[in-house]
Amino acid sequence: MNHHKITSDHLQKKAYVYVRQSTLGQVLHHQESTDRQYALKDKALTLGWNEKEIRTLDRDLGMSGAQSEKREDFKTLLADVSLGEVGAVLALEASRLARSNTDWHRLIELCSLTGTLILDEDGVYDPADFNDGLLLGIKGTMSAAELHFLRGRLQGGKRNKAERGELRFPLPVGLCWDEAGGIVLDPDQEVQGAVWMVFRLFQETGSAYGVAHQFAAKGLKFPKRAYGGVWDGKLIWGHLTDSRVLSILKNPAYAGVYAFGRFRCVKEILQDGQIRQRVRKMPRDSWLVEIQNHHEGYTTWNEYLANQDQLERNRTQRPENILPQAAREGLALLQGLLVCGKCGRRLTVRYQGNGGIYPIYECNWRKREGRSKRSCMFLSCPPLDQAVAERVLAAVSPEQLQLALAAQDELLARDGSLRRQWEMRLQRAQYEADLAQRRYEQVDPDHRLVAASLEARWNKALAQVDEVRRQMEEFCRQQTRTFTEQQRQQILGLANDFPRLWRESATSAKDKKRMLRLLLEDITVERGADREVQLHVRWTGGACEDLTVTLPARIQDRLRYPAERIDEIRRLATEHTDAQIAALLNKRGQRSSRGKRFTGKMIGWIRYKHRIPAVELKRPDERTVAEVASRFGVSHGVVYYWIDRNILPARQQAANRPHWITLTDAKARELQDWVQSSKRIAKRSLKRQSA
Structure with a gap:
């Protein structure tokens, strides 16, 4: 049997049978569809193709048709069609070839250019024919729409179930699903202890790396639960890495929050034109579902938010991050606390000198971004560190703490009066609710309209009581803390212990940084006139203070002698x-x-x-070596020979200083006779005179 659209040219070329299932589960459990697709080979034989000219493409089994980047057989099909080697493409339906309009229309366009036919269960289509091309386009659009509708129904069902907190998904280690469908702590006490240890160590160290380091130093292991395969559900204990610590601290499930939609798949175009899907972490305001207090956790929601703030401060690769970072081992005590008063960015630490042991604070963000050719500022660390440290030590003195405690008492008195106001407000709201309740209970039940109105007023009064109580509790949490007498004595004792602890040689720079972070929020730095720097210190609690630091002179200025010293040496x-x-x-x-x-x-x-000349101490009757050599017509070496042999009297102020020669008339006649009687000296003299 042959179709009128199938010509001899088509039969001389190959017929490709394209076989595809979307998932491996469909390949294993829905084999009927796969068998039907393989049966298209018999249809090609019936239409007149030779068995040797029929090629089955089945390497895309288990691949989604939404995109073509991972479907190697589909790429092979497109390449061979574009070369004109394919006479017909057989598929069970359009959705088998592609569920993307882009891939589908690209295939139709190539087939129309090379005269390739497309066959499915409904018939034979020639893409070069307008009507067939229109019909194929509609089929491809319906295939893409079908995928859209399927995905929409599935995603809608998942989201609807997630909004009730009932959608089950793999939980992080330390949490598991119970038989009733709820989330509970892992019954394994060892697993619970490991997770509790992570959060406890983070409170102590303040960084994910510090937690991983403590686990390694103490020889502790951390569990990982396997999903899928023969190890499904089993625990694997291994080393804890800092990336694993970050994933634990950033997971809201440990804070008792049911979160859905924290990650989404997004598409991006690569440089080679390929479209790739990747998973992107979404910010909290973009989560699809967030249910707090959904289950028992290892930390509270407030602690979770505080941990996120700490992790954000620990980041070092963000120019816009001006918050203090985690305390590290460097010598710069104000690392992460200084903010540039010119551009608002945080100052970084750079070590210079032989061995890199001299730290400086530098703000070079504008220079790195190409917005300036110079750094905003760079300052030596010791002057700033010393000034801030002295101010902190002075602030923790007994006198300052006494003033702070006195101010604390005033705040307590003020908060006490405010608390009494809140209590009276709550009593008034409770009275209004009780009054509404009594009115509702006294009304005749037959008067339904009146009863409904009074019930609404009662409910409104009860809601007002709850709102006032919530506001009062919020105020109580934010009010100034009350200190006992024992705590007051401990605070005053800190004034004596803190300076001693600060100056203790065993106190590392990292510990000093952590102390400063307990007292300081940040410090804004501004360059003043000449060698002065203005420090705007913001203490924890909101108090602000300005410090003026005088920087030491530059090294070249410190080594340069003053003009008075130079004038004194010139005079001497x-x-x-x-x-x-x-x-x-x-x-x-x-x-x-x-x-x-x-x-x-x-x-x-x-x-x-x-350019100060040396003192001139030569006497009037003395001659230099050059003058004597010129008078007798000899070299300087001969004159030095006479001096070394004490033939010619000379004196010298110091080693490597000029010789001053005393030449009498008798000594001059003696040396003249010596020169004339010496054959070697005379020849040199004649040569020099002739020259």
């Missing part, structure tokens, strides 16, 4: 040698720019740097 150099000047300065108690005693070499370098 007219009558004294370098060694004599150094001795005079040392005798006066003066020291070099590095705090050392002066030496002749130091004075010589200062004279060279400032």
Whole structure:
């Protein structure tokens, strides 16, 4: 049997039978559909294709038709169709080939260009024909719409069930489903203890890395529950990593919250044009379902939010993060607390010097972003650290704590009067509710309209009582804490213990940073005039204070001698040698720019740097080596030979200083005769004279 649309050209080419099921579950449990698709090979034989020219593409079994990036056989089909090697494509229905309009219409367009037919159970279609192309387009649209409707019904059912808190999904370790469908703590006490330990250690260390480090240092293991396969439901104990700690701390299920929609699949276009799906974590305001107090947890919701804030402060790769980070081991005590007064970003710490042991605070965000060629500021750490530390130690003095406790008493008195106002307001609301109840109970039940009106007033009064009680409880939680006498003595004792603990050599820089974070919120830094820095300190509790720090002079300025010292050396150099000047300065108690005693070499370098001439101590009747060599027509070496052999009297102020020669008339005649009688000296003299 042959169809009128099938020509000899089609039969000379290959016929592709495309077989696909969406999931592996369908492949295993719905084999009838798979068998029907394989049976299309018999249809191709009936239509006239040779068995050798029929190719079955079944590598996409278990693959979704919503996209083509992972369907290798579909890519093969498109490639061979575009090369004109395929005469017909057989599929059970359009949804088997593609459930995406993009993939479907691309296949139709390629088939129309190469004259390839498309066959399904309903008939034979030529994409090059307008009517057939229109019909194929409608089938592809219906296939995509069918997938949309299926997904919408399934997702709607899941969300509806999740809004009731009944949708079951894999729970994190430490939580499990009970027989009634509720979420309970894992009955295994060892598992519970491990999870409790994570939250307790995070309160102590303040970082996920610190929790993982404590687990490793103590040799503790953490469980992981397997899902699927032969290990389904079994616990696997292993090392705890910092990424695992982060996943535990960020999971709201541990805070007793039922959350649905925390992650969503989004599509993105890669550089090669492929479309990829990836999972994106959504912010809390984008969660689809959030039910608090749904089940028992390992922490409270307020503690969960506080943990998220702490983790956010610990982040180091966010330029917009100006919050204090986790205390680390570096020497910079104000790391993470300083905020640039120019751009509002946090100052980072950079170590420089030989071995990287000299920390500085720097704000280079604008430079890194290309918005400026210079850093906003960079400051040496020690002056700022010392100024803030001294202010903190002064703030924890007994006098300051006495003032703080006195202010605390005033706040308690004020809060007590406010609390009494809230109590009276609650009593009035309760009286209104009781009055509404009595009126409702006294009404004739037959008067339904009156009874309904009074019942509505009673319900409104009860709601008002609940609202006033809630506001009062909120006020009580936020009011100033009351201290007992024992606690007052402990606070005053802290004034003596805190400075000692701060100056203790065993107190590490990390511990000092954690102390500062208990007292300080942040510090805004502004460069003042000349070498001054303004620190706007914001204490925990909201109090603000300004500190002025004078920075030390630059190293080049500290090593540069003042003009008065240079003038003094210039004056002394007219009558004294370098060694004599150094001795005079040392005798006066003066020291070099590095705090050392002066030496002749130091004075010589200062004279060279400032172009100060040395003292001239040559007598009028004395000659230099050059003058003597010129008079007798000999080299300088001959003159030095005469001096070394004591033939020519000379004197020298110090080593490596010029020789000053005393030349009498008798000594001059003696040396002249020596030069004339010496053959070697005479020849050199003649050569020099001729030259």
